Amino acid sequence: MAVQTVASTTDSAAGTSVDLGPAAALSCRECGHRVPLGPVFACEECFGPLEIAYDFSAYDTEELRKRIEAGPANIWRYAPLLPVPADVATKPNINPGWTKLVQADNLARELGVDAGKLFVKDDSGNPTHSFKDRVVAQAIEAARAFGFTTLSCSSTGNLAGAVGAAAARAGFRSCVFIPHDLEQGKVVMAAVYGGELVGIEGNYDDVNRFCSELIGDPAGEGWGFVNVNLRPYYAEGSKTLAYEICEQLGWRLPDQIVVPIASGSQLTKIDKGLRELIELGLVEDKPYKIFGAQAEGCSPVSTAYKAGHDVVRPQKPNTIAKSLAIGNPADGPYVLDIARRTGGAVEDVTDEQVVDAIGLLARTEGIFAETAGGVTVGVTRKLLESGALDPSLTTVVLNTGDGLKTLDAVAGTGMTATIRPTLESFREAGLV
Amino acid sequence: MAVQTVASTTDSAAGTSVDLGPAAALSCRECGHRVPLGPVFACEECFGPLEIAYDFSAYDTEELRKRIEAGPANIWRYAPLLPVPADVATKPNINPGWTKLVQADNLARELGVDAGKLFVKDDSGNPTHSFKDRVVAQAIEAARAFGFTTLSCSSTGNLAGAVGAAAARAGFRSCVFIPHDLEQGKVVMAAVYGGELVGIEGNYDDVNRFCSELIGDPAGEGWGFVNVNLRPYYAEGSKTLAYEICEQLGWRLPDQIVVPIASGSQLTKIDKGLRELIELGLVEDKPYKIFGAQAEGCSPVSTAYKAGHDVVRPQKPNTIAKSLAIGNPADGPYVLDIARRTGGAVEDVTDEQVVDAIGLLARTEGIFAETAGGVTVGVTRKLLESGALDPSLTTVVLNTGDGLKTLDAVAGTGMTATIRPTLESFREAGLV
Numbered sequence: 001m002a003v004q005t006v007a008s009t010t011d012s013a014a015g016t017s018v019d020l021g022p023a024a025a026l027s028c029r030e031c032g033h034r035v036p037l038g039p040v041f042a043c044e045e046c047f048g049p050l051e052i053a054y055d056f057s058a059y060d061t062e063e064l065r066k067r068i069e070a071g072p073a074n075i076w077r078y079a080p081l082l083p084v085p086a087d088v089a090t091k092p093n094i095n096p097g098w099t100k101l102v103q104a105d106n107l108a109r110e111l112g113v114d115a116g117k118l119f120v121k122d123d124s125g126n127p128t129h130s131f132k133d134r135v136v137a138q139a140i141e142a143a144r145a146f147g148f149t150t151l152s153c154s155s156t157g158n159l160a161g162a163v164g165a166a167a168a169r170a171g172f173r174s175c176v177f178i179p180h181d182l183e184q185g186k187v188v189m190a191a192v193y194g195g196e197l198v199g200i201e202g203n204y205d206d207v208n209r210f211c212s213e214l215i216g217d218p219a220g221e222g223w224g225f226v227n228v229n230l231r232p233y234y235a236e237g238s239k240t241l242a243y244e245i246c247e248q249l250g251w252r253l254p255d256q257i258v259v260p261i262a263s264g265s266q267l268t269k270i271d272k273g274l275r276e277l278i279e280l281g282l283v284e285d286k287p288y289k290i291f292g293a294q295a296e297g298c299s300p301v302s303t304a305y306k307a308g309h310d311v312v313r314p315q316k317p318n319t320i321a322k323s324l325a326i327g328n329p330a331d332g333p334y335v336l337d338i339a340r341r342t343g344g345a346v347e348d349v350t351d352e353q354v355v356d357a358i359g360l361l362a363r364t365e366g367i368f369a370e371t372a373g374g375v376t377v378g379v380t381r382k383l384l385e386s387g388a389l390d391p392s393l394t395t396v397v398l399n400t401g402d403g404l405k406t407l408d409a410v411a412g413t414g415m416t417a418t419i420r421p422t423l424e425s426f427r428e429a430g431l432v
Numbered sequence: 433m434a435v436q437t438v439a440s441t442t443d444s445a446a447g448t449s450v451d452l453g454p455a456a457a458l459s460c461r462e463c464g465h466r467v468p469l470g471p472v473f474a475c476e477e478c479f480g481p482l483e484i485a486y487d488f489s490a491y492d493t494e495e496l497r498k499r500i501e502a503g504p505a506n507i508w509r510y511a512p513l514l515p516v517p518a519d520v521a522t523k524p525n526i527n528p529g530w531t532k533l534v535q536a537d538n539l540a541r542e543l544g545v546d547a548g549k550l551f552v553k554d555d556s557g558n559p560t561h562s563f564k565d566r567v568v569a570q571a572i573e574a575a576r577a578f579g580f581t582t583l584s585c586s587s588t589g590n591l592a593g594a595v596g597a598a599a600a601r602a603g604f605r606s607c608v609f610i611p612h613d614l615e616q617g618k619v620v621m622a623a624v625y626g627g628e629l630v631g632i633e634g635n636y637d638d639v640n641r642f643c644s645e646l647i648g649d650p651a652g653e654g655w656g657f658v659n660v661n662l663r664p665y666y667a668e669g670s671k672t673l674a675y676e677i678c679e680q681l682g683w684r685l686p687d688q689i690v691v692p693i694a695s696g697s698q699l700t701k702i703d704k705g706l707r708e709l710i711e712l713g714l715v716e717d718k719p720y721k722i723f724g725a726q727a728e729g730c731s732p733v734s735t736a737y738k739a740g741h742d743v744v745r746p747q748k749p750n751t752i753a754k755s756l757a758i759g760n761p762a763d764g765p766y767v768l769d770i771a772r773r774t775g776g777a778v779e780d781v782t783d784e785q786v787v788d789a790i791g792l793l794a795r796t797e798g799i800f801a802e803t804a805g806g807v808t809v810g811v812t813r814k815l816l817e818s819g820a821l822d823p824s825l826t827t828v829v830l831n832t833g834d835g836l837k838t839l840d841a842v843a844g845t846g847m848t849a850t851i852r853p854t855l856e857s858f859r860e861a862g863l864v
Contacts, residue, residue: 073505073530092537094798098505100527100559106601125557127532127798129836165798169538175863180850184843191845192835194795196863199850210853217855219864363626366526366559366597403624404561404836411616413623418612418631421642423649431607431628432651 018145023083026232027053029334037083039146039229049330050232052083054276061281068247073098075134075240081276082240083233084141093140094169096133097240099125101248101396106364107377111384113391119254120377121245122367122399129402130323130370131266132162135237139226140170142233148224150175151195152214154207157186158323158401163226164193175223177207189405238266242273245396246283253277253288255393258380260372260400261292261301261346262324264331271338291389292335292346293379295319295354295371301332305339305346312336320351320409321371323401345388349378357381358403358410368403376400450577455515458664459485461766469515471578471661481762482664484515486708493713500679505530507566507672513708514672515665516573525572526601528565529672531557533680533828538796539809543816545823551686552809553677554799554831561834562755562802563698564594567669571658572602574665580656582607584646586639589618590755590833595658596625607655609639621837670698674705677828678715685715687825690812692804692832693724693733693778694756696763703770723821724767724778725811727751727786727803733764737771737778744768752783752841753803755833777820781810789813790835790842800835808832 018037025034030048041050064080071077075097076089089095100122108118126133136159143151151167151174153159160176167174174195178187179202191197200207214220215229224230246253253274259267271290277283294302297319304312312332317325329335339346349357354371357378362368369377376397383389403410419425426432450469457466462480473482496512503509507529508521521527532554540550558565568591575583583599583606585591592608599606606627610619611634623629632639646652647661656662678685685706691699703722709715726734729751736744744764749757761767771778781789786803789810794800801809808829815821835842851857858864 095532105524106603125559127557128800129561129834161800165794165800167798168795169798171538178847180847185839187847188839188842188845189800189836191847192791192794192800192842193798194791196848197846198858198861198863199847200853201850202853206853210855210858213855214858219855219859359624359626362597362624363600366599366601366625368560368593368597368621368624402561402836404621404834407617407620410620410624413620414629415610415612415619415623415631416628418633421632421634421638423642423645423651426630426642426646427651429630431630 019085020083020142020145021085022054022056022080023052024055025053026050039142039148039224041229041231052232052236054081056081056276056280059280064280065251065282075137075237078240078243081243083138083236088141092170093137094127094133094166096126096137098244099123101245102365102367104365107361110360110364111381113384113395117392117394119394119396120361120365120367120399121241121396123241124367124369124399124402128158128161128165129405130158130162131238131241131400132158133166134240135234136162136166136226138237139224139230139234140166140172142230143172143224146224148222149173150223152176152211152223152225153227154178154204154211155190156182156204156322157405159227160186160190160197161193164190164195167195168193177211179204179207235265235269238269239273239276241266241398242270243277246274246277249394251283252394253283253286254396256289256291256389256395258291258293258376258383258395258397260324260376260398261294261329261335262326264301264329264335267292268331268334268338271342287343289342289344290338291344291379291383292339293376294346294348295321295324295375296348296350297321298325298327299348300327301329301335302346302348304332305336310336320406321354321375322406323370323372324375345383347379347382347388349375349382353378355409359413361399362403367399369399370401370403370406371409372401373399374409451517452515452574452577452665453517454486454488454512455484456487457485458482471574471580471656473661473663484664484668486513488513488708488712491712496712497683497714507569507669510672510675513675515570515668520573524602525569526559526565526598528558528569530676531555533677534797534799536797539793542792542796543813545816545827549824549826551826551828552793552797552799552831553673553828555673556799556801556831556834560590560593560597561837562590562594563670563673563832564590565598566672567666568594568598568658570669571656571662571666572598572604574662575604575656578656580654581605582655583658584608584643584655585658586610586636586643587622588614588636588754589837591659592618592622592629593625596622596627599627600625609643611636611639667697667701670701671705671708673698673830674702675709678706678709681826683715684826685709685718685720686828688721688723688821688827690723690725690808690815690827690829692756692808692830693726693761693767694758696733696761696767698832699724700763700766700770703774719775721774721776722770723776723811723815724771725808726778726780727753727756727807728780728782729753730757730759731780732759733761733767734778734780736764737768742768752838753786753807754838755802755804756807777815779811779814779820781807781814785810785814787841791845793831794835799831801831802833802835802838803841804833805831806841
């Protein structure tokens with residue numbers, strides 16, 4: 001079995017002719033070794049993760065800013081900074097992004113943050129209601145460039161829907177692998193887009209292991225696994241969160257940003273995006289702090305952070321925040337680096353605090369977040385109480401998904417009262 | 433009991449000082465009698481429905497167009513055409529609107545519509561994922577203007593969530609009335625925003641009757657019922673669908689538009705919005721056709737249309753399209769007028785066709801619609817087959833809500849196959 005994880009000479013040759021805009025090569029995050037663009041994700045020298053290296057040298061800052069501002073109200077306004085062809089916005093895709101940055105003054109008041117300083121970046125406004133639409137949109141363009149005809153992934157929820165929807169619109173076949181005993185609601189959400197949905201008899205680890213085998217097998221030929229062999233492209237989608245936050249703040253960096261941690265990829269790419277904006281001169285060069293948020297029931301990175309470790313010891317997840325429940329997060333060490341380098345921190349909250357925070361955000365700002373949003377809001381509260389977050393600084397909290405997808409977490413929420421349809425019964429209920 | 437349905441002298445006096453932008457008065461749709469702006473909804477002369485009369489006389493067409501285009505990416509870009517104060521965008525609200533108009537070439541191919549001619553206006557992108565956010569946002573501004581402190585409504589779903597979220601963010605108390613036996617998921621969606629949620633022992637008609645009593649009772653003083661005493665303001669929110677469609681088409685009218693019918697209010701306000709754009713010179717004056725869509729299990733308007741009647745005979749609803757299940761639609765006669773005047777039609781589809789259409793839209797465009805969206809897409813297919821819709825003309829189909837809210841309708845959708853985590857088992861499943 002020849003698992004196609006590293007760039008071989010053949011792959012490299014195949015990859016040289018693709019047009020993915022400013023993406024110039026793949027570069028190893030560990031050793032810096034460069035290979036041509038191709039459907040590979042691990043360095044042939046050291047097995048480190050490959051990421052996109054760009055050539056932004058031709059850009060004039062003010063021309064670039066104008067080009068972005070004149071662009072569409074979705075992630076493709078940032079096409080000049082992404083691994084996509086210049087004409088990406090003309091191709092059929094579900095066009096995620098440009099979600100609301102909500103000035104959360106009611107929440108600020110409850111948390112003791114200065115008025116006008118707290119913002120929620122609400123990614124539940126994406127087409128399938130999670131930030132996954134951003135990353136899948138990049139993977140689709142890479143899949144087109146490399147000639148793949150089937151899009152695939154392993155998933156337990158948000159990603160399955162995002163791949164199904166994007167593949168349907170873009171004209172790809174999709175085949176998504178999920179654990180066979182997934183909740184019926186999530187199965188429906190993934191199946192409705194008409195792609196193949198295959199249940200695997202086993203747990204999520206078994207699903208992942210099977211996908212890795214399939215990539216190396218002739219049966220998987222022509223298949224782009226968005227979070228495996230297309231991962232370097234896919235992951236770049238998270239940079240758009242950083243771009244949007246800064247542009248929506250009036251081309252300013254936030255002072256503090258609170259990001260959920262699953263694999264840790266999103267946090268590292270937000271950092272990458274912020275640094276790119278500084279290097280390009282689109283925002284002033286000033287310090288910012290990045291904070292990571294986990295649920296206590298799956299907190300390998302915050303545990304390592306608090307212990308002062310550089311490595312992350314895997315955990316067996318046990319939390320209601322299922323979209324963050326990755327016990328062995330691939331980018332965990334990079335998250336630790338970034339939190340420490342920027343002066344941030346990594347913190348976790350209990351499931352009970354997650355549920356409380358979902359309710360807090362809903363009743364203050366009218367935003368119904370999935371459990372991952374409860375994690376970031378809960379961690380924000382905890383970090384304000386501990387003094388790690390400064391309540392006088394501009395702070396952005398991410399909500400990466402939609403409460404409609406994790407209704408079970410707030411199933412305890414219910415009616416204030418039940419009455420007969422009479423004014424007398426209404427008065428007796430004590431609501432006036 | 434003095435139900436406050438008609439404008440009394442006192443109400444009129446109280447209403448004169450409010451600033452609701454270009455809204456000049458309330459005008460009876462039946463007899464044209466005008467009264468000052470106030471929290472009333474029925475004509476004191478003939479009991480006809482009151483609607484907003486505007487003063488747009490000061491507007492210069494090209495200045496107005498520029499002002500709109502420079503406005504925010506939400507409904508408030510159209511503030512000059514709505515019953516809201518000029519500074520509405522600076523007030524806390526959930527800012528719905530400016531949802532995607534998706535060029536649906538895949539769907540067009542399946543339905544036999546010319547390439548580039550079919551569009552889906554996808555209102556599932558609103559904050560609480562239905563078009564109700566548009567109407568509630570108007571009601572909130574009227575409630576502010578009239579000094580109400582509690583927002584209320586009767587609801588069986590989408591409206592409850594929209595009111596709960598908007599009230600939370602805008603700083604109103606909310607008290608929403610629902611049938612006591614509503615599905616648990618819908619209760620959770622409505623309760624999470626922290627307002628009062630009161631179950632009424634009875635059906636939806638009992639809930640409505642109770643709300644009418646409450647409006648006339650001291651217990652309901654200071655209460656704005658978004659779809660009762662604030663209805664003239666509330667209903668105007670649907671005009672923004674017409675404005676957005678035309679602006680997103682490049683300031684062009686569509687030739688044909690397919691709209692779902694519940695009370696019929698949305699369809700009549702879309703017509704009103706299109707006519708305003710013509711009168712203001714923002715689009716060219718040319719014919720357009722409006723088509724109404726119902727589910728067969730609640731089709732009082734299409735039944736009347738087909739029978740050539742001017743009046744609508746009430747029906748007892750029995751359909752999975754619950755958000756459209758109004759058996760006695762208040763605006764039914766106006767819908768008949770508009771369909772006939774514009775050369776459109778009213779049609780209905782079976783629940784089975786609704787489910788098929790939800791799947792069709794999902795697998796062609798990656799849009800997961802609620803049952804109401806299945807109704808409009810299903811009716812579009814039927815009207816194309818009958819020749820009532822011209823496949824060579826620019827056609828817009830509305831999706832007014834999100835499939836995540838009506839998962840039961842597609843519960844039959846499931847996995848293609850279940851396999852063991854081996855390549856052998858995968859090959860046996862016949863997927864490659």
